[in-house]
Amino acid sequence: MEIGPQAPFMTTKLDEFIAWAQKSAIWPMTMGLACCAIEMMSIVSPRYDTSRFGAEVFRSSPRQSDLMIISGRVANKMIPVLKQLYAQMPDPKYVISMGACASSGGVFDNYAIVPCDNFLPVDVYVPGCPPSPDALIYALMQLRREIEAGGKSRVLARNA
Amino acid sequence: MPEPSASADQVRPAVYERRSTAELIPQIAAAVGESFLDASSEQDMDELALRPDGLKAAVAALRAAGFGLLLDIGVTDHSPLAPRFEVSYHFLKMAAGSRAGDRTDVSPARFRLRVFPDDANPRVPSLTGSWPNADWPEREAYDLFGIQFDGHPNLRRILMPEDWQGYPLRKDYPLRGFDRRFVPGGRLGAVPPLKES
Amino acid sequence: MSTPADVFASSPDVTLAPADERDTLVLSMGPQHPSTHGVLQVMLRLDGETVLAAEPEIGYLHTGIEKQAENLMWQQAVTVVDRADYLAPLSNSLCYVLAAERLLGITDRIPLRANVLRVMFAELTRIASHLVWLGTHAMDLGAQSIFMYAFEMRERILEIMEFVTGARMHQSWFRIGGLAIDVPAGFLEKIGALLDAFPERLRDMRAILEENIIIKDRLIGVGKLSAEESIAWGLTGPALRAAGVRYDVRKAFPYSGYETYDFDVPTHAGGDCYARFVVRLNEMHEAWRIIKQAAEKFPGGPVVIDDRKIVPPPKTEIQHSMEALIHHFKLVSAGFNVPEGHVYQAVESPRGELGLYVTSAGGNKPWRVRWRPASFYNLQALKRMAPGNLIADVVAIIGSLDPVFGEVDR
Numbered sequence: 001m002e003i004g005p006q007a008p009f010m011t012t013k014l015d016e017f018i019a020w021a022q023k024s025a026i027w028p029m030t031m032g033l034a035c036c037a038i039e040m041m042s043i044v045s046p047r048y049d050t051s052r053f054g055a056e057v058f059r060s061s062p063r064q065s066d067l068m069i070i071s072g073r074v075a076n077k078m079i080p081v082l083k084q085l086y087a088q089m090p091d092p093k094y095v096i097s098m099g100a101c102a103s104s105g106g107v108f109d110n111y112a113i114v115p116c117d118n119f120l121p122v123d124v125y126v127p128g129c130p131p132s133p134d135a136l137i138y139a140l141m142q143l144r145r146e147i148e149a150g151g152k153s154r155v156l157a158r159n160a
Numbered sequence: 161m162p163e164p165s166a167s168a169d170q171v172r173p174a175v176y177e178r179r180s181t182a183e184l185i186p187q188i189a190a191a192v193g194e195s196f197l198d199a200s201s202e203q204d205m206d207e208l209a210l211r212p213d214g215l216k217a218a219v220a221a222l223r224a225a226g227f228g229l230l231l232d233i234g235v236t237d238h239s240p241l242a243p244r245f246e247v248s249y250h251f252l253k254m255a256a257g258s259r260a261g262d263r264t265d266v267s268p269a270r271f272r273l274r275v276f277p278d279d280a281n282p283r284v285p286s287l288t289g290s291w292p293n294a295d296w297p298e299r300e301a302y303d304l305f306g307i308q309f310d311g312h313p314n315l316r317r318i319l320m321p322e323d324w325q326g327y328p329l330r331k332d333y334p335l336r337g338f339d340r341r342f343v344p345g346g347r348l349g350a351v352p353p354l355k356e357s
Numbered sequence: 358m359s360t361p362a363d364v365f366a367s368s369p370d371v372t373l374a375p376a377d378e379r380d381t382l383v384l385s386m387g388p389q390h391p392s393t394h395g396v397l398q399v400m401l402r403l404d405g406e407t408v409l410a411a412e413p414e415i416g417y418l419h420t421g422i423e424k425q426a427e428n429l430m431w432q433q434a435v436t437v438v439d440r441a442d443y444l445a446p447l448s449n450s451l452c453y454v455l456a457a458e459r460l461l462g463i464t465d466r467i468p469l470r471a472n473v474l475r476v477m478f479a480e481l482t483r484i485a486s487h488l489v490w491l492g493t494h495a496m497d498l499g500a501q502s503i504f505m506y507a508f509e510m511r512e513r514i515l516e517i518m519e520f521v522t523g524a525r526m527h528q529s530w531f532r533i534g535g536l537a538i539d540v541p542a543g544f545l546e547k548i549g550a551l552l553d554a555f556p557e558r559l560r561d562m563r564a565i566l567e568e569n570i571i572i573k574d575r576l577i578g579v580g581k582l583s584a585e586e587s588i589a590w591g592l593t594g595p596a597l598r599a600a601g602v603r604y605d606v607r608k609a610f611p612y613s614g615y616e617t618y619d620f621d622v623p624t625h626a627g628g629d630c631y632a633r634f635v636v637r638l639n640e641m642h643e644a645w646r647i648i649k650q651a652a653e654k655f656p657g658g659p660v661v662i663d664d665r666k667i668v669p670p671p672k673t674e675i676q677h678s679m680e681a682l683i684h685h686f687k688l689v690s691a692g693f694n695v696p697e698g699h700v701y702q703a704v705e706s707p708r709g710e711l712g713l714y715v716t717s718a719g720g721n722k723p724w725r726v727r728w729r730p731a732s733f734y735n736l737q738a739l740k741r742m743a744p745g746n747l748i749a750d751v752v753a754i755i756g757s758l759d760p761v762f763g764e765v766d767r
Contacts, residue, residue, distance in 0.1 A: 060391040
């Protein structure tokens with residue numbers, strides 16, 4: 001993990017430690033919209049257990065969660081709700097756009113459905129309709145790699 | 161009614177069993193009077209087409225005949241045909257308490273009313289006074305088609321946002337809508353129409 | 358306009374109902390809430406913890422499925438129809454496919470094997486849906502481990518779905534004229550294994566829950582509706598049968614050969630949440646019985662009707678027959694025309710009577726696909742059931758009604 005040849009040794013180690021801590025305890029929010037929500041609930045089930053990754057704790061309150069998984073199609077009426085929930089989440093926060101409908105509108109090319117990246121910054125897109133729980137766990141792995149690579153989780157070296 | 165035979169090879173699904181309610185049609189036609197348009201026996205149930213003025217009388221006649229469950233209120237937009245809007249009411253009569261699987265007794269039956277309001281200003285009397293479950297489907301009919309229900313206590317949009325313009329399920333409303341909401345960078349002009357395939 | 362002080366001054370009973378609206382609190386429960394089973398917003402008017410009035414606000418998942426179906430060809434619309442009631446996708450497709458087949462007039466020609474498989478998979482979907490209901494409802498009431506048991510069982514059902522149709526959810530396997538593809542070899546063994554494993558798991562879950570004092574305390578007497586009220590509010594499905602009304606579409610207006618299976622329709626006289634709980638547990642058992650009979654019956658034969666104007670020919674034939682190629686091309690590019698008419702077709706979905714009022718204008722696309730969603734009418738009764746209960750009871754009532762918002766909002 002390279003910040004620069006002049007970066008002090010202790011702060012790089014601290015950054016690595018913080019990144020490891022953050023990636024090992026990503027707490028998603030219960031943001032189940034539609035069919036993808038059922039597959040999202042399945043990742044907590046014994047077959048696809050995400051508590052191996054520290055991510056089975058689904059918090060209902062956005063104030064206690066790190067990750068918003070947009071699991072399902074986003075209707076027009078839901079947009080202000082999602083924006084408010086995203087604003088209520090504390091930093092660092094991540095968004096996984098799960099499924100075809102959340103990522104691009106999916107099967108529904110009509111007046112009612114809006115892709116979620118029109119109004120939220122998305123970290124990982126998961127294709128599928130619905131994506132199998134394996135796919136969502138893979139997305140979680142991608143997110144962990146992103147967190148480990150740094151960026152939002154940098155605490156000490158923001159200006160480097 | 162054909163009895164299913166025991167052999168697996170010959171067991172065939174029964175023809176859709178229509179309970180005949182043909183004797184109801186003259187009763188309802190009489191109750192409805194001048195609003196009567198048409199009546200027929202379709203393959204799934206009997207139906208009666210009428211103008212909105214006769215709706216309350218028709219529904220009261222159905223209730224008197226035992227049809228106590230309002231299954232559904234839906235709207236179909238037949239444009240460019242006229243009359244354009246068809247508000248369909250489906251009713252169910254069941255033998256409450258009796259074994260519905262026993263086919264020799266009073267069996268469940270269904271009936272359909274098709275109301276054709278005015279094209280330009282579609283108004284239909286609301287059933288919310290005597291049928292509590294008419295509330296939401298009438299709101300939905302207003303929301304998606306613009307049908308006004310006279311006497312509804314709370315006629316506002318139910319599925320679309322409150323400030324939505326237009327009635328999405330009408331045939332002259334394009335599938336993709338008129339403007340994209342929340343396109344990053346914005347998009348000027350109308351949404352390009354779907355290419356006809 | 359009296360102040361709270363006046364109210365208390367005039368009577369020493371501190372549990373008075375509030376004198377005016379300013380003493381009540383309007384609370385928005387949802388649309389993001391752990392226990393509303395989806396995107397439901399319930400506006401509650403509260404006096405302390407007691408609900409005085411409840412108005413559900415829906416529409417947060419409105420997808421325009423009905424309008425989308427009008428722009429897809431008849432056989433393409435199966436994909437979009439699946440996604441309404443997303444816990445029981447095959448129920449939706451079954452209803453749509455049966456409606457289209459009635460309009461085409463080919464209901465009698467659907468082969469027996471196709472009907473048996475349709476019944477079998479519709480009942481598997483019913484069990485899968487009820488397992489999700491059980492897991493989430495019990496979790497709302499506090500029994501989190503039941504969620505794990507139920508979902509593990511559901512995974513086995515989804516494995517079979519994936520084995521046969523290629524997809525866990527939204528299979529789009531029922532097609533107009535039969536099924537998309539036949540089941541692969543080894544299917545009966547898998548179904549047999551599932552049928553052997555299921556009763557024990559159901560028994561375990563029932564043993565934990567059915568006579569449990571906490572479940573009984575939380576559910577008995579909550580959200581009670583009499584039979585007349587249930588009919589007046591248009592309830593169908595387990596919610597209606599829990600009020601003692603024995604109405605099941607599979608018995609009243611049979612389809613796909615349901616009259617040839619031996620199954621009971623469980624009812625309960627309670628009318629409250631506990632009654633709905635017990636009815637759904639019993640329904641899982643009845644569904645298991647139907648699947649067992651279907652697996653024993655399992656006939657051979659084709660799974661599609663032999664009408665090339667509606668169903669594409671097998672791929673092997675396309676390679677050496679010109680007509681087969683042309684049929685396939687026409688069906689994929691232009692579809693088939695369905696005669697003009699309209700029909701109301703209902704099936705018994707896990708939530709109740711799912712009806713589709715399909716209108717055809719004689720073209721290759723449906724003119725109008727009107728849903729009669731079971732959950733829409735079931736959820737409306739929340740306005741009647743919630744007042745007088747506590748907030749926590751509202752959670753129990755919503756869970757016992759088992760709404761699916763893909764269906765409510767479409």
